[in-house]
Amino acid sequence: xxxxxxxxxxxxxxxxxxxxxxxxxxxxxxxxxxxxxxxxxxxxxxxxxxxxxxxxxxxxxxxxxxxxxxxxxxxxxxxxxxxxxxxxxxxxxxxxxxxxxxxxxxxxxxxxxxxxxxxxxxxxxxxxxxxxxxxxxxxxxxxxxxxxxxxxxxxxxxxxxxxxxxxxxxxxxxxxxxxxxxxxxxxxxxxxxxxxxxxxxxxxxxxxxxxxxxxxxxxxxxxxxxxxxxxxxxxxxxxxxxxxxxxxxxxxxxxxxxxxxxxxxxxxxxxxxxxxxxxxxxxxxxxxxxxxxxxxxxxxxxxxxxxxxxxxxxxxxxxxxxxxxxxxxxxxxxxxxxxxxxxxxxxxxxxxxxxxxxxxxxxxxxxxxxxxxxxxxxxxxxxxxxxxxxxxxxxxxxxxxxxxxx
Amino acid sequence: xxxxxxxxxxxxxxxxxxxxxxxxxxxxxxxxxxxxxxxxxxxxxxxxxxxxxxxxxxxxxxxxxxxxxxxxxxxxxxxxxxxxxxxxxxxxxxxxxxxxxxxxxxxxxxxxxxxxxxxxxxxxxxxxxxxxxxxxxxxxxxxxxxxxxxxxxxxxxxxxxxxxxxxxxxxxxxxxxxxxxxxxxxxxxxxxxxxxxxxxxxxxxxxxxxxxxxxxxxxxxxxxxxxxxxxxxxxxxxxxxxxxxxxxxxxxxxxxxxxxxxxxxxxxxxxxxxxxxxxxxxxxxxxxxxxxxxxxxxxxxxxxxxxxxxxxxxxxxxxxxxxxxxxxxxxxxxxxxxxxxxxxxxxxxxxxxxxxxxxxxxxxxxxx
Numbered sequence: 001x002x003x004x005x006x007x008x009x010x011x012x013x014x015x016x017x018x019x020x021x022x023x024x025x026x027x028x029x030x031x032x033x034x035x036x037x038x039x040x041x042x043x044x045x046x047x048x049x050x051x052x053x054x055x056x057x058x059x060x061x062x063x064x065x066x067x068x069x070x071x072x073x074x075x076x077x078x079x080x081x082x083x084x085x086x087x088x089x090x091x092x093x094x095x096x097x098x099x100x101x102x103x104x105x106x107x108x109x110x111x112x113x114x115x116x117x118x119x120x121x122x123x124x125x126x127x128x129x130x131x132x133x134x135x136x137x138x139x140x141x142x143x144x145x146x147x148x149x150x151x152x153x154x155x156x157x158x159x160x161x162x163x164x165x166x167x168x169x170x171x172x173x174x175x176x177x178x179x180x181x182x183x184x185x186x187x188x189x190x191x192x193x194x195x196x197x198x199x200x201x202x203x204x205x206x207x208x209x210x211x212x213x214x215x216x217x218x219x220x221x222x223x224x225x226x227x228x229x230x231x232x233x234x235x236x237x238x239x240x241x242x243x244x245x246x247x248x249x250x251x252x253x254x255x256x257x258x259x260x261x262x263x264x265x266x267x268x269x270x271x272x273x274x275x276x277x278x279x280x281x282x283x284x285x286x287x288x289x290x291x292x293x294x295x296x297x298x299x300x301x302x303x304x305x306x307x308x309x310x311x312x313x314x315x316x317x318x319x320x321x322x323x324x325x326x327x328x329x330x331x332x333x334x335x336x337x338x339x340x341x342x343x344x345x346x347x348x349x350x351x352x353x354x355x356x357x358x359x360x361x362x363x364x365x366x367x368x369x370x371x372x373x374x375x376x377x378x379x380x381x382x383x384x385x386x387x388x389x390x391x392x393x394x395x396x397x398x399x400x401x402x403x404x405x406x
Numbered sequence: 407x408x409x410x411x412x413x414x415x416x417x418x419x420x421x422x423x424x425x426x427x428x429x430x431x432x433x434x435x436x437x438x439x440x441x442x443x444x445x446x447x448x449x450x451x452x453x454x455x456x457x458x459x460x461x462x463x464x465x466x467x468x469x470x471x472x473x474x475x476x477x478x479x480x481x482x483x484x485x486x487x488x489x490x491x492x493x494x495x496x497x498x499x500x501x502x503x504x505x506x507x508x509x510x511x512x513x514x515x516x517x518x519x520x521x522x523x524x525x526x527x528x529x530x531x532x533x534x535x536x537x538x539x540x541x542x543x544x545x546x547x548x549x550x551x552x553x554x555x556x557x558x559x560x561x562x563x564x565x566x567x568x569x570x571x572x573x574x575x576x577x578x579x580x581x582x583x584x585x586x587x588x589x590x591x592x593x594x595x596x597x598x599x600x601x602x603x604x605x606x607x608x609x610x611x612x613x614x615x616x617x618x619x620x621x622x623x624x625x626x627x628x629x630x631x632x633x634x635x636x637x638x639x640x641x642x643x644x645x646x647x648x649x650x651x652x653x654x655x656x657x658x659x660x661x662x663x664x665x666x667x668x669x670x671x672x673x674x675x676x677x678x679x680x681x682x683x684x685x686x687x688x689x690x691x692x693x694x695x696x697x698x699x700x701x702x703x704x705x706x707x708x709x710x711x712x713x714x715x716x717x718x719x720x721x722x723x724x725x726x727x728x729x730x731x732x733x734x735x736x737x738x739x740x741x742x743x744x745x746x747x748x749x750x751x752x753x754x755x756x757x758x759x760x761x762x763x764x765x766x767x768x769x770x771x772x773x774x
Contacts (some may be wrong), residue, residue: 001475001694002408009407261768278769288761291768292713296684299691302409309407320680376669382679383672387652390667 005078005304006309012075016082019055024048024086027366033371042126042168045089049123059121066105067118074308093139095164096120096127100173103243107230111194118172128162128169130193130217131240137162138377141184141237142396142404145219147176147191154178154191154229156222162371166202166215169195173237173243174224177369178403187401188236192228199223221402255322255368257329258361260290263336266354270339277339290332292323316386323378326368333362409690413481416529419479423486425452428490435742438490438599444563447602449489452481454522460691463500474631474697478689481635485642488742490599492525492560494639494753498632502568506579506624507617515581527564528632529555529605530625535625537570537755539577539622544607545573546580551612554604559753561603562590568615569607570625577621579628580612587611597745629754630707634692640714640750641686647721647743648678651728658730671728678721685710685717706768708726708760715751722747 005013052058052215060076061147062068069075083090101120104112119125137145145158156176166172172193196200201223204212231239237366263288267278277283300321304314336358337344340351348355383389409420413476416424430449437443453459461476463469467695470476484493500519503512518524532543533556544553551571558567567582582588587610593602593696616624652675692710694705724744726733733740 001410001412001690001697002693005407059766193430261772263766264768265772284765285758285761287768288712288764291764292688292709292716293447293684295691295709296687296713299409300683302407303687305407306409315687317683320683324680324684345654376673379673379676380669383666386679387648387672387675389652389655389672389675390664393663393667 003345009074009078009309013078013082016057016079019057020082020086023051023055024088027085029085030170040100040168041089042092042094045092048090049093049121053122058123059117062105062117062121066113067121072308072311074305077308078303082246092126092165092168093123095129096169099246100127102246103173103190103230103239106242107190107239108192109227111227112230113266116192125170126165126168128163128166128172128195129243129373130161130163130166130172130174133159133241140240141188143175143177143188145174145176146180147189147224149178149226150223152226153223154226156191156193156224158219160217162205162214162220163202164214165218166195166217166406167204167212171195172217173230175240177401178233178236181400182234183398184396184401184404185237186234187234188237188240190230190236191224192230193219193222193224197222197224207367209264209360233318255329256327257325257365258333258336258369259329259334260287260357262292262354262357263287263290263332263339266336266358267339270341272339283339290328293328297321297325299351316382319378319382319386322368322372323375323382326365327375329361329368330365333358333365337362347366409687409694411475413480416741418476419483420457422453422480422483424458426483426487426489426696428452430491432488432739432742435490435599435746436739438601439597439742439745441598443490445492445560445575447488448495449487450491450522452495453484453491457498457520459496459522460520462497463504463516463554468520469632470520471582474634475693477635478638478693478696481638482642482689485639485644486646487735488599488643488646488661492527492563493559493632494635494768495527495560496525497635498528498628499564499566499568501631501664502528502615502624502628503577503581503696511581511613516517523612524565525560525563526566527558527560528568528570528628529558529561530570530629531555531557532554542572544569544571546573546578546612547615548616548620549611551580551582551607552609554606554762556604557593557595557602558605559600559602561605561766562592562601567605568628569605569612570621571612573618573621576619577615578618579615579621579623579624581615582607582610582612588773597749599742599746600749610752626704630703631696633707633711633754633760634689634696636750636754637685637689637692637710637714640718640747641682641689643743643746643750644678644714644718644721647718647725647740648675648682650739650743651675651721651725654729657668665728674724674728677690678717678724681713681717682719684711688713704763708763708767711760712757712764718743718747 056069057079059068060071060079061073064070105114120127131140133143147154147156172195174191174193175188177187178189199220200216203216204215205216206212264278268276270277272280300317304318307314342389348359384391429452430446434446434449457470457478461471461472462474465471486649544555544733552635565584567584569580569582571578571580581700587608589606593604593606595602655671658665688710692706695706725743726740727741732738
């Protein structure tokens with residue numbers, strides 16, 4: 001048992017670090033913290049992605065024939081670990097390069113791969129994922145957006161929601177209903193959609209946290225050629241599951257919330273009963289509990305790294321990540337606000353940057369408890385896929401979609 | 407990065423698992439609980455015969471010279487079966503000898519521990535009073551030990567103990583042959599499947615283990631190693647309690663469905679799973695720290711301790727809840743886990759103290 005890299009991994013890490021030092025600024029103070037405002041600088045993000053592409057770090061695990069490095073998952077993880085210490089804009093590519101583009105690579109035609117992969121890795125074109133709908137959140141397969149065949153085209157009508165980055169995306173992968181006469185999971189098909197096509201209307205959603213990173217996307221008679229179908233007609237659900245599986249490969253990425261050590265540091269600068277709050281036993285006990293979970297998630301990511309290092313897939317224990325981190329972030333941020341006394345109801349901007357970070361955590365945590373699987377869905381997944389408990393009773397099971405009541 | 411046991415260590419775990427499943431099914435813990443015996447000789451012999459007691463003891467003292475990780479994987483399997491054996495107490499004594507013993511003390515005792523010929527333990531607590539460096543009552547003076555220690559795990563079956571005592575120079579660890587000048591009284595305890603005793607030293611002959619005055623530091627180091635071992639027992643037991651709950655939830659039907667298909671049960675068991683996974687990685691971190699003598703050991707030991715308490719306690723109590731009425735009966739095995747979880751949470755001192763050590767460590771590293 002040891003925590004060090006193999007010689008090959010160490011060599012790769014050193015070359016990555018050397019390149020990052022030469023091409024980016026180390027994150028300092030609050031510069032590396034997430035802003036969660038949706039005001040990403042697309043130009044800066046594209047420039048950074050392009051330089052990564054030139055250096056061979058944009059698509060580490062992708063075969064060279066598709067414009068990648070032909071490297072290993074552990075190299076990709078090492079790159080992410082190293083890059084996270086630098087103040088670089090990567091957010092706008094996370095979903096596209098993490099989930100959408102791999103789906104195009106696996107399910108698309110040779111023509112798709114030739115057309116889309118390199119521009120995506122180079123950062124010229126940004127991708128978004130169009131799955132969730134007003135009528136299909138946790139139950140994505142209940143989605144209603146219709147795709148109707150018309151000659152060589154499909155005609156799309158409907159609405160997506162909570163689409164990250166749709167407002168700057170060039171393309172998306174779209175899950176739509178092609179056959180409403182069969183059970184809901186069976187009538188779905190996946191497509192590539194041009195976000196600039198006529199009939200696509202993107203409207204940002206203003207979040208409770210104040211930013212607008214997500215969108216509603218409306219489709220009115222949008223035409224997609226059948227050649228831009230991903231996978232077989234009616235196989236969209238399986239294609240979508242493959243897309244969601246990609247999340248497992250990105251194990252161990254934190255969300256940048258205000259954490260246990262930070263709240264302890266903050267408590268040093270505030271007082272309870274005339275003494276530093278950090279010496280208060282109530283504060284200290286909570287910090288210990290939170291720290292155990294944070295450190296536990298970090299150690300779990302080492303387990304994932306171990307698996308990748310051996311060329312294996314990370315185990316199911318990685319699924320606990322967000323279910324622990326997001327609710328805890330909400331708790332910590334709530335608790336921290338107590339430390340500023342009556343000013344706890346004031347916006348952090350009235351005080352200083354640390355408090356701004358606390359407020360961002362507090363306002364963002366509710367969203368993180370929902371996106372990418374709610375707290376409840378994640379527990380269902382653990383119970384069913386890890387512990388082998390039965391699925392929930394489904395009253396819509398086997399019922400054709402067009403005969404469902406709501 | 408290799409944050410896992412080696413293939414050889416996993417093979418050893420399989421071997422121990424097979425031996426213990428055969429020698430110590432849960433009926434052994436039940437027999438101990440109902441006063442059938444004080445420990446399972448069958449299970450103890452199985453562990454001794456596999457050479458495990460000497461795994462972390464160098465070959466020059468009759469051990470296998472492997473390391474502490476082998477002790478850890480064994481602890482996990484003991485936890486899974488709730489095997490009623492004086493393993494933790496004996497290994498803690500071995501650790502005390504390894505760290506602080508003179509050559510003569512090591513030569514005298516380590517081969518006998520490695521060979522399974524002697525059961526060991528440690529004695530620190532003095533009843534319900536807070537245990538501190540400055541209020542120890544048991545005294546070591548002129549080669550004699552006087553006073554009372556309780557509760558002492560396996561105190562009524564051990565032949566040798568390391569005892570925390572006061573001296574004129576400050577706290578010290580001392581080594582006592584329990585066959586000489588020591589009277590023992592079995593204590594009523596919450597988990598009778600593991601015996602605890604009061605040891606009354608009435609001028610018992612004893613010798614220093616390490617230096618007088620450095621005993622408290624030595625004791626703290628010893629408890630860090632104990633915490634890691636115990637955490638593995640807790641993780642193993644928490645896994646088994648979760649499996650019991652899962653199996654019952656699949657089999658038991660209510661309102662026409664397995665109760666495991668209700669989210670009330672599914673989410674409960676998912677919460678246990680999450681707590682177990684967090685505890686497991688902290689125990690592994692502790693195993694790495696104790697086996698490499700890392701400077702992180704105090705922190706890793708503390709987080710292993712707290713997270714394992716949390717996981718085993720949750721699993722044990724929610725296992726009863728999942729079982730419903732049958733889980734509350736004397737004949738159900740659920741109570742074995744519930745009682746053992748309480749015992750383990752009590753050993754090695756209060757969880758609040760360990761949490762405080764975590765925060766102190768974070769502050770030190772923040773300041774650095």
